[in-house]
Amino acid sequence: MDVYEAAGSRMSVRSYKHDPVSKETVIRILEAARRAPSWANKQCWRFIVVDSQVEKKIIGKASGQANIAKACEEAPYIIVLCANSKESGVKNGMEYFMFDCGLAMENLVLTAQSEGLSTCIVGWFDEKAVKAVLKIPEDFKVVAFTPLGYGNEKLIIRSRKKQDETVYCNIWGRGLE
């Protein structure tokens, strides 16, 4: 599967099979995530691979979302993405650690897709609860997490704004011909 195919077919999956995924595959995906570009190559990110049923259950519950809680119990792994904002930069009032993490997470979800695996980025959760269960140090934030496993849903490609609403040529608002 090439990168266009992975980007075009990826969807957020909230129901998973219990089928195992090899550690080698998870490591390959995390290697791709780790290769993402970042502010001054500072690589503010840390990834926690969670495969313990007890911890997965607590993290899923911390989302406060029933479908995500179920997904976290079903999928063999949750990948938790943490970052230290001091290992990135701030420019024009924007904190780039979030951008760095977004790039790493996108590499993760696209390579997972190309391995035939599914993901669902989760950004809505009780951070305190996740930090406590995984013993994450004070100076790190939990940016997002995703279940990782074989999906158990029909393919739904969710709509996007039209290209002429989001892509301009030379000046703001002028469409690409």
Ligand SMILES: Cc1cc2nc3c(=O)[nH]c(=O)nc-3n(C[C@H](O)[C@H](O)[C@H](O)COP(=O)(O)O)c2cc1C
């Ligand atoms: C930063 C971020 C946070 C998200 N948080 C959640 C979440 O807490 N719960 C959830 O069900 N989906 C979450 N999503 C998934 C989005 O809802 C989903 O990507 C969007 O609806 C588009 O659907 P698609 O991924 O299937 O194309 C999140 C996605 C991103 C990028």
